Amino acid sequence: MAIDNGNGPTTGEISTEDLLWEPPERSRADLKPKTDRIVFGVAAVLSIAFLVWGVVNKDSLKGISAGALQALMHNGGWVFVLAASVFVVFALWLAFSRYGNIRLGRDDEEPEFRTVSWISMMFGAGMGIGMVFYGVGEPLGHFLTSPPGTEGASTGAAVGHAMSTTLFHWTLHPWAIYAVVGLAIAYGTFRRGRGQLISAAFTPLIGERHANGALGRLIDVFALFATLFGTAASLGLGTLQIAEGLRQIGWIGEPTEPVLLAIIGVLLLCFLASAVSGVAKGIQWLSNTNLVLALAVLVFLLATGATVFVFNLIPTSLGAYFQDFFANAGRTADTAKGAEEWLSGWTIFYWAWWISWSPFVGMFIARISRGRTIREFVGGVILVPSALSLVWFAVMGGNALFLQMNGTDLSAAGDTEAQLFGLLKEFPAFTFVALVVMVLIGIFFITGADSASIIMGTMSQRGAIQPQRPITVFWGLMMGGVAATMMLAGGSDALSGLQTLTIIVAAPFTLILLLLCVALVRDLRRDPMVLRSAKAEEVVTAAVVAGAQDHDGDFQLEISAAEDPSAPEGSGDGAPEGAGRA
Incomplete structure (x- = not known):
């Protein structure tokens, strides 16, 4: 079921796990350090290459960076702003x-x-x-x-x-x-x-x-x-x-x-x-x-x-x-x-x-x-x-x-x-x-x-x-x-x-x-x-509307299983009379 929470509908079915989920006490950041060789290696090589470039040919670095800045400012300065x-x-x-x-x-x-x-x-x-x-x-x-x-x-x-x-x-x-x-x-x-x-x-x-x-x-x-x-x-x-x-x-x-x-x-x-x-x-x-x-x-x-x-x-x-x-x-x-x-x-x-x-x-x-x-x-x-x-x-x-x-x-x-x-x-x-x-x-x-x-x-x-x-x-x-x-x-x-x-x-x-x-x-x-807030808003709103229509505003809310629309009439799978239905 999709729920509209006021900021656009969320996508996908909302399960019991979604509604009852709790954040973990520990995160992956607590684990033992382990170097990512690709991230570290690529960043380190690029950094060292930059240093070598600056030492070997400072004028080239200066000229290319100045040209790149001019092009970036002229064409993309508005993006920063x-x-x-x-x-x-x-x-x-x-x-x-x-x-x-x-x-x-x-x-x-x-x-x-x-x-x-x-x-x-x-x-x-x-x-x-x-x-x-x-x-x-x-x-x-x-x-x-x-x-x-x-x-x-x-x-x-x-x-x-x-x-x-x-x-x-x-x-x-x-x-x-x-x-x-x-x-x-x-x-x-x-x-x-x-x-x-x-x-x-x-x-x-x-x-x-x-x-x-x-x-x-x-x-x-x-x-x-x-x-x-x-x-x-x-x-x-x-x-x-x-x-x-x-x-x-x-x-x-x-x-x-x-x-x-x-x-x-x-x-x-x-x-x-x-x-x-x-x-x-x-x-x-x-x-x-x-x-x-x-x-x-x-x-x-x-x-x-x-x-x-x-x-x-x-x-x-x-x-x-x-x-x-x-x-x-x-x-x-x-x-x-x-x-x-x-x-x-x-x-x-x-x-x-x-x-x-x-x-x-x-x-x-x-x-x-x-x-x-x-x-x-x-x-x-x-x-x-x-x-x-x-x-x-x-x-x-x-x-x-x-x-x-x-x-x-x-x-x-x-x-x-x-x-x-x-x-x-x-x-x-x-x-x-x-x-x-x-x-x-x-x-x-x-x-x-x-x-x-x-x-x-x-x-x-x-x-x-x-x-x-x-x-x-x-x-x-x-x-x-x-x-x-x-x-x-x-x-x-x-x-x-x-x-x-x-x-x-x-x-x-x-x-x-x-x-x-x-x-x-x-x-x-x-x-x-x-998700819980959206579900509560949806259920309570539906229950209040149903209670006002069926019981002239004199009703109480009870929790029960949602009615299965595929169940045969009179099978007992519906919500009890007088309950707010979700």
């Missing part, structure tokens, strides 16, 4: 639909972590090298060079456009992307008992045989490759900013390629020390230290900077965000002159970056969200980090905008990575605070690389929660190598190299995530909670 908004609408729809009550685990399962701890860990995922790198440079950049379509605005309006564009890049859209991936993994792992893999989430769309076969492995290779480049891009940004900080305090001269490679090497050595030690308490201590340092920097800038201006900027930024939302969401290459180049450096780079990070962050938030309902998951994953981003950029960017409007030309400090230190020079104890910021970036990399390499190890070992250490170390080293190659491919503009290759690698994975949404809906429509 549209897909990011689709993920926002999809995530919010899931939260407010009847699927929102489905629990990521057994129906009676309590959340694995207390809400405060859950939010704290989400804060750790929401903060990162990127927010430190762009905290000053992005609001200031949009203020000085107006986004396409906002040229000629007054000073007050320019501030609003700068903050709305920044928040557009750092709030709902990225976290909706993470929420979709995290939800698909958490639902499949904790509710359906599957492995902790992107391919496993495609089971309702392509079937278990294909999900565990060649097609599933192809999906996992794309996910692994995208994660590698996304995390390498973050390492590259951190390297650029640490190098600039060392230059600003006078410890090194102009950052050269050997200097950048040396910084990556030191960061990788720190990562290896943490990965090989396997001391969970040490990593936890580093994470907690990083949160304290980030909050300390934020409070310091708020207390000693333009405090009133920053507080006023928070509601102004929020209002500007909603006012400019559709203009920002609809900006494409044909919006205005120069829009294509602007998008490749800002919006589309961000969407590609978030998409390439989505397997990593999605798997992380999936792991800490067992026992949450879908509504709680989406609300927490989207709203908490978005609120933190609002505060972060209001403090960092707000102080920069205040100084810029009052005679201090921060843009003269240099490129994006230099503007943060240009801001800090206007505050007391510059050298000390600059060193704190560099330590902050370094710890962000160590903890992020440790988590990302574990996630890549998980994808290499069939979804195992605790992958083998040699696999995680290998991916950590590859992360450093790819970051170095991406930066060197940019030549004198290392940031451009990071952005170009991130967009190119993320393009095919964008289509995979769109199909993931379809697979998740198919899974949810066959969830036992949804």
